[in-house]
Structure formats: structure tokens, C-alpha cells
Amino acid sequence: MRTSNQNDSDPDQDVVFEVRDLEVTFGTNRGESRVVRNVDFDIYRNETLGMVGESGSGKSMTSSALMNAVVSPGETSGEVTYYPPDGGEPISVLDLDEEELRKFRWGEVAMVFQGAMSSFNPVKKVRGHFRETLEDHNRDVEAGLERAHQILGDLYLDPDRVLDSYPYELSGGMKQRALVALALILEPEVLVMDEPTAALDLLMQRSIVSLLKELKEEYELTIIFITHDLPLLTKLADRLVVMYAFDIVEVGSTEEILYDAAHPYTRSLLNATPDLNAPIEEMQSISGSKPDPVTNIPGCSYRPRCPMADESCAEAEPPMADRGDGHRTACFYHDDVSDEIPIPAMEAAEKGGESE
Numbered sequence: 001m002r003t004s005n006q007n008d009s010d011p012d013q014d015v016v017f018e019v020r021d022l023e024v025t026f027g028t029n030r031g032e033s034r035v036v037r038n039v040d041f042d043i044y045r046n047e048t049l050g051m052v053g054e055s056g057s058g059k060s061m062t063s064s065a066l067m068n069a070v071v072s073p074g075e076t077s078g079e080v081t082y083y084p085p086d087g088g089e090p091i092s093v094l095d096l097d098e099e100e101l102r103k104f105r106w107g108e109v110a111m112v113f114q115g116a117m118s119s120f121n122p123v124k125k126v127r128g129h130f131r132e133t134l135e136d137h138n139r140d141v142e143a144g145l146e147r148a149h150q151i152l153g154d155l156y157l158d159p160d161r162v163l164d165s166y167p168y169e170l171s172g173g174m175k176q177r178a179l180v181a182l183a184l185i186l187e188p189e190v191l192v193m194d195e196p197t198a199a200l201d202l203l204m205q206r207s208i209v210s211l212l213k214e215l216k217e218e219y220e221l222t223i224i225f226i227t228h229d230l231p232l233l234t235k236l237a238d239r240l241v242v243m244y245a246f247d248i249v250e251v252g253s254t255e256e257i258l259y260d261a262a263h264p265y266t267r268s269l270l271n272a273t274p275d276l277n278a279p280i281e282e283m284q285s286i287s288g289s290k291p292d293p294v295t296n297i298p299g300c301s302y303r304p305r306c307p308m309a310d311e312s313c314a315e316a317e318p319p320m321a322d323r324g325d326g327h328r329t330a331c332f333y334h335d336d337v338s339d340e341i342p343i344p345a346m347e348a349a350e351k352g353g354e355s356e
């Protein structure tokens with residue numbers, strides 16, 4: 001097991017991705033747009049890491065940067081180190097050339113993108129997509145198609161029927177599962193899923209979640225799951241990363257974040273989700289205007305919307321405070337937050353748990 005010498009890494013964890021000082025910028029006519037700002041975090045092998053935050057907070061850009069796949073003319077800087085399994089040589093992802101990246105992206109880390117519903121070529125049968133991916137990566141096509149059968153079966157699909165279909169002949173849920181199977185065809189270690197369930201109905205979203213849990217065990221995957229849907233994440237993720245204004249404001253185990261959220265933004269997010277078992281449609285928006293990636297406000301980026309902000313929050317950016325057990329948050333007042341911003345639903349849930 002690799003242990004990191006970085007202060008904010010957990011030495012007991014087997015790290016698969018180590019991200020340090022990650023920045024993504026775009027030049028605009030208003031000035032430099034910094035859409036990912038000094039982001040530091042680790043991803044542990046075989047965990048499901050959920051990334052949550054309001055629209056535009058930088059989740060997709062951060063996950064694209066993990067694969068050095070930020071769209072042009074975006075500039076990515078910092079360090080993204082990928083640790084292959086079994087102690088293989090670490091890979092500095094931002095230094096890979098085009099050919100190395102092509103191999104890395106399917107073979108080590110595969111991605112099911114936002115809007116993936118449309119990412120099958122409509123005039124090609126599903127089998128053709130599997131064949132093409134295998135051929136492009138010089139894999140044994142017959143053995144690969146056999147694996148496709150296995151994965152599609154594991155996703156409760158009829159493999160022959162799906163492989164012989166055109167994408168338009170499949171329902172949304174079937175198409176989405178076929179895309180997950182395609183992402184897994186080259187046996188990646190990590191699966192990055194960006195809002196993969198957004199276009200599906202609630203029932204299908206929940207069934208994809210239980211399928212992902214099964215897949216993760218079966219194929220020993222590390223999963224990074226990006227969504228606005230906090231209720232969905234709580235059922236799936238081992239740990240959560242909360243993003244606000246292009247940076248991480250809180251990270252910790254899902255349980256810690258649900259029952260001891262220590263950043264005012266995370267607590268507002270939880271309060272905007274009245275019932276963690278309710279459909280996402282019921283999530284309310286948080287008051288105040290969203291941050292602008294071209295503007296750099298001094299101090300804490302959440303300050304303009306934070307009910308607890310005072311002068312010290314304007315003077316300096318709060319460093320990540322360590323609350324133990326890998327729970328960290330960027331707030332000067334993390335010890336006072338639970339008194340200042342109660343979360344009635346969580347308190348009720350906790351009381352219910354105690355009385356059982």
C-alpha cells in the first residue's frame with residue numbers, strides 16, 4: 001500500500017489519485033476565469049467518492065482535469081498523480097502525451113459523461129461501439145465481446161438483444177447501462193460518472209445506484225460520482241467532497257457529512273434537501289447569487305452568502321481545518337456551525353435512531 005507524505009493525506013489509505021493545487025483557467029474578455037482553484041484531495045482505491053455542489057461550482061471541470069480532459073482553450077495546472085494497482089509506477093497525468101492519454105483514459109480511468117444518453121453514435125449498433133473501442137486499443141475483440149456479454153448480464157440486460165440494437169431501440173435506462181458497460185470494457189480501475197442519472201426517471205436512477213454498488217464489488221472499481229442529487233449520493237457514496245465556488249469546502253465520510261456537517265454551505269445544502277429520501281425535484285435553491293469565476297473576492301468565497309460571516313472571513317481565506325477521521329472543512333467557525341445553523345431533519349433522524 002502506498003502511503004503519502006502529504007500532510008492532508010490519510011496514511012492508512014491506499015490512494016489511487018492524489019490531486020494537488022489543481023487549477024483550471026480560461027481566458028475571457030472580462031479577464032481570467034478560474035473555474036477550479038487550488039483544489040487538493042485524494043481518492044482512495046475501491047471507494048465511491050461523491051462530488052456535490054450547486055451548478056457551476058466546478059465539479060465537472062475538476063473531474064475532467066483528473067483525466068487531463070479539460071476542453072480547449074482551458075488550461076490545467078497543478079499535480080494529478082495516478083497510482084496504478086499493485087505498486088505500479090505512479091503516473092503524472094498532466095504530463096501525458098496524446099497517445100499516453102488515450103490509453104490512460106479508457107484503460108485506467110473511464111468516464112460516463114453528463115448527457116451521456118446521446119453519446120452513442122445513432123447509426124451504429126451497440127455491438128459496433130464495443131468492437132470499435134476494443135480495436136482502437138488493440139484488444140482481442142472476441143474476448144472483449146465475451147466480457148461485454150458478462151458485464152451487460154451483470155447490469156441485468158439481455159446481452160444479445162442490446163448488442164444487436166441501435167441506440168434508439170433502447171430505453172433511456174437500458175442505454176445508460178449499456179454506456180456503463182462500454183466504459184468498463186477495457187477493465188478500468190476507476191469509473192468517473194458525471195450526472196449519469198440526470199435524464200432518467202427516479203425509479204431508474206435508484207436502480208442504477210444499486211447496480212453500481214454491485215458492479216463496484218464485482219469489478220473492484222473506484223467510482224467518482226458527480227451530481228447535484230445529495231439524496232442519491234447518500235445512498236451510494238462512501239465519502240463526499242463538497243464544492244463551492246470552484247474549490248472544495250468540505251470533505252469527509254458520508255456519515256460525518258450528513259450528521260456533523262461543519263461548513264455553513266454544506267449545512268445549507270442539507271437544509272435545502274428537506275428529505276434525503278425525497279426526489280431531487282424538492283431541493284430548494286440556496287439564497288444569494290452564485291459566485292463568478294472571473295471575480296476573486298478576498299477571504300472566504302462563501303462569505304457573501306454565509307449567515308455566520310464576520311470581518312475575519314473577509315481578511316483571509318480559511319484554511320482546511322482537520323476535524324479528525326479524514327473530515328476536513330474550510331471554515332474558521334467550524335466548531336460553532338452546528339449551533340448556528342441547525343439541520344432539523346438530521347436532528348430528528350438522529351433522535352429517531354437513538355430511541356430505536
Ligand SMILES: Nc1ncnc2c1ncn2[C@@H]1O[C@H](COP(=O)(O)OP(=O)(O)OP(=O)(O)O)[C@@H](O)[C@H]1O
Nearest residue numbers: 026035053054055056057058059060061062071293
Ligand atoms: N468551455 C468552458 N469555457 C469556459 N468556462 C466554462 C466552460 N465550461 C464550463 N465553464 C465554467 O466553469 C465553471 C465550472 O463549471 P462546471 O461544469 O465544472 O460546474 P459543475 O459544478 O459541474 O456544474 P453542473 O453541475 O451544472 O455541471 C462554471 O462557471 C462554468 O460556467
